[in-house]
Amino acid sequence: MKIQTTRFGELEVSSGEIYYFPEGLLGFGSVKRYFTLANPTGGPFEWLQAVEPPNLAFVVCDPITFSPDYRIKAKKEDLESIKIERVEDAIVRVILVIPRGHPERMTANLQGPIVFNAKSMLAKQLVLPGDEYTTRYRVFPEEALAGEKA
Numbered sequence: 155m156k157i158q159t160t161r162f163g164e165l166e167v168s169s170g171e172i173y174y175f176p177e178g179l180l181g182f183g184s185v186k187r188y189f190t191l192a193n194p195t196g197g198p199f200e201w202l203q204a205v206e207p208p209n210l211a212f213v214v215c216d217p218i219t220f221s222p223d224y225r226i227k228a229k230k231e232d233l234e235s236i237k238i239e240r241v242e243d244a245i246v247r248v249i250l251v252i253p254r255g256h257p258e259r260m261t262a263n264l265q266g267p268i269v270f271n272a273k274s275m276l277a278k279q280l281v282l283p284g285d286e287y288t289t290r291y292r293v294f295p296e297e298a299l300a301g302e303k304a
Contacts, residue, residue, distance in 0.1 A: 236276035
């Protein structure tokens with residue numbers, strides 16, 4: 155199927171590449187179908203692009219890339235709607251926020267990871283309880299940025 159996007163123009167995407175989010179994403183509950191795109195310039199970032207509307211896309215990344223100890227603790231019932239039976243079937247991504255003109259201030263929503271089931275093509279955004287993770291985790295810590303500027 156041909157899908158029109160604001161950022162990438164018209165793309166050919168097979169129906170088998172489209173994830174269905176039964177509950178949508180937080181703040182976008184009515185948008186249920188998305189697909190992922192590798193970053194055209196390479197690297198660890200991907201795009202989570204809505205099938206419709208064409209201007210809705212998020213930069214996502216495997217959180218292990220910048221937070222090697224990251225682990226989600228999900229209850230079995232949290233993952234029933236996307237039919238996760240084994241941990242190996244789950245792909246975890248987090249949404250990144252990249253301030254225009256200041257990529258060094260990039261943050262990741264570690265409290266709201268997205269879990270994909272590549273077998274069933276279902277996905278869900280979780281909201282992790284507690285305060286172990288934040289919605290604005292600094293991908294590049296202040297100390298690292300200060301060292302670069304020196």
